[in-house]
Amino acid sequence: QVRLMESGGGSVQAGGSLRLSCAANGHIDSAYCLTWFRQAPGKEREGLATIDRDGSRRYLPSVKGRFTISKDNAKNTLYLQMNSLNPDDTAMYYCAASWVGYTCDDSRGEGLYWGQGTQVTVSS
Numbered sequence: 001q002v003r004l005m006e007s008g009g010g011s012v013q014a015g016g017s018l019r020l021s022c023a024a025n026g027h028i029d030s031a032y033c034l035t036w037f038r039q040a041p042g043k044e045r046e047g048l049a050t051i052d053r054d055g056s057r058r059y060l061p062s063v064k065g066r067f068t069i070s071k072d073n074a075k076n077t078l079y080l081q082m083n084s085l086n087p088d089d090t091a092m093y094y095c096a097a098s099w100v101g102y103t104c105d106d107s108r109g110e111g112l113y114w115g116q117g118t119q120v121t122v123s124s
Contacts, residue, residue: 002026002113004095009118014086016122022078022095022115029053029073031097033104036069036080038091038120045094045107049080052102063089085122092117 008020020036028034033052039045049059049069057069068081078095095115096104103109 002097002099004097004113004115006093006095006115006118009093009120011121011123012085014122014124016085017081017083018085018120020080020082020093020095020118020120022080024076024078024097026076026097026099027073028071028076028078028097031099032102034069034071034078034095034097035104036067036078037094037096037107038089039094040091043091047105047107048093050104051078082120085120087122087124089120090122091120093120 003025004022006022033050035050036048037045048063049067051057051069066084070079094117096112098104098111100111
């Protein structure tokens with residue numbers, strides 16, 4: 001059973017930065033894709049950034065240029081560097097991964113494994 005565990009969340013002031021980590025007990029180099037999602041209270045879960053097996057990346061327009069997704073296959077860890085944070089970024093952040101196909105772009109994607117989430121709170 002694959003397990004994902006996020007860390008690095010916390011409280012920061014607007015303009016600050018955080019780096020989220022997602023440690024996997026499986027080989028992420030064989031994952032088709034890995035994604036960071038977030039969910040704010042009363043809102044749907046949204047995909048922020050995805051990195052595919054070949055290293056290609058794509059971002060939600062509202063975070064492009066501020067957030068950077070990366071992975072370290074040797075450490076089986078996924079990262080999300082978040083800069084220029086603002087209060088609208090306040091949410092629970094989740095990592096997800098798929099070993100069955102390129103299904104990471106949809107939170108209902110087939111075969112997605114999820115972490116338990118880490119809270120990010122940005123104050124003005």
